[in-house]
Amino acid sequence: MNSSSDQVPATPAKDASFHIAFCVDDHYCRSMGATITSIIDNSPGVTFTFHVFAFALSDDNRKRFKKLEDIYDLKTHIHIIDPAVFQPFAHISQFSYYSPTIFTRLLIPSTLKGMTDKVLYLDADILCVGSMAELLQMDFGDNAAIVVPDADETTRRRCAALQLSSQKYFNSGVMYMNVDTWLSREITEKTIHSILENGKDYRFPDQDALNVVLEGQVKYIDRKWNFLYDLIHDLEKDKRQMRDIGPVVFIHFAGAVKPWNNWCLHASRDLFAKYHALSPWADLPLDEAPRNYKEMRMFSRFLMKRGQVFDSFKWYMKYLAAR
Structure with missing residues (x-):
């Protein structure tokens, strides 16, 4: 094969x-x-x-x-x-x-x-x-x-x-x-x-x-x-800094939210941006806004955790319209 x-x-x-x-x-x-x-x-x-x-x-x-x-x-x-x-x-x-x-x-x-x-x-x-x-x-x-x-x-x-x-x-x-x-x-x-x-x-x-x-x-x-780092774990608690994970080699962002999702407002974005800037794809922007209904729903939840009720409601409406 x-x-x-x-x-x-x-x-x-x-x-x-x-x-x-x-x-x-x-x-x-x-x-x-x-x-x-x-x-x-x-x-x-x-x-x-x-x-x-x-x-x-x-x-x-x-x-x-x-x-x-x-x-x-x-x-x-x-x-x-x-x-x-x-x-x-x-x-x-x-x-x-x-x-x-x-x-x-x-x-x-x-x-x-x-x-x-x-x-x-x-x-x-x-x-x-x-x-x-x-x-x-x-x-x-x-x-x-x-x-x-x-x-x-x-x-x-x-x-x-x-x-x-x-x-x-x-x-x-x-x-x-x-x-x-x-x-x-x-x-x-x-x-x-x-x-x-x-x-x-x-x-x-x-x-x-x-x-x-x-x-x-x-x-x-x-x-x-292969350290599995679930960003949703942090964002559901409105924790935007990277957790102390000790001396690891590979951080695997295996969850539904990725460090190139700029809208997540998590510090992992900075880590991704550091290496993204060194690559031939450096001119391509990070994802500034949720792109599908699943991301819209998550973003709505994260905003609610931050007390941004109006924005959370707005994105929840977008989620419902996109389903």
Whole structure:
């Protein structure tokens, strides 16, 4: 199983750089740019190669992504996924229920085989605030991936629902993949089959399936490598400063509110803006106002917490009109 790579040589050679992959669409390229520059800024001296996996990418985003090479002396590769790679599964009735995007990151190991032995997959709502030096030296042992535990409550619920005997459950927004081991154990194929056979029982189809298939085949590391920061937790209490989270490396803004939502008035905006300004997407503004009805409803709640009753009511009316 593979994808087409429009910037990858026909016979790519392995190199000594550290490979990091993202799966995004055009909307998430701006935030991916901040993720990338935060990584570069916090790990001086490390040579990186960044990969983007997408079904389509605008010419503008292609140019911006390529510009990273000129600014930071690194390598970039764009991998455009041909939906035909999923054709072998088309006969399974469940397949039509899912967007192919949930399968995208499963294509990373096969696409990068021969180019690198290991690759770090990251969600594009992550900011790096510490050095990656320790991760670069980690030993996989006999494991197919190195992962980070999810939140305690999520772990408890998903282990019970999925009947995971290990009582361990990881958040798949950060996955350090051992390419050869992953491929030899057919993790991608097994995960797709798991989604198609049991997806209706999965709360998070691809993440749940990965946890089922990879149980006993992953190495768990400290949460500092994928610290889940829910901005709604702060904003529901009208706390606008970043909580003290200690020495972490990756802050994962996995909730519905993101640090590029300028309207949230949370200090995480400043952190995002710092790295956004260093990226080729720096000229693109942050989101000044809620863009959909879900964001409008949240914003209305946040304003009420701040005592801005009239503004809260106004945005609640906008929410009702947008539903």
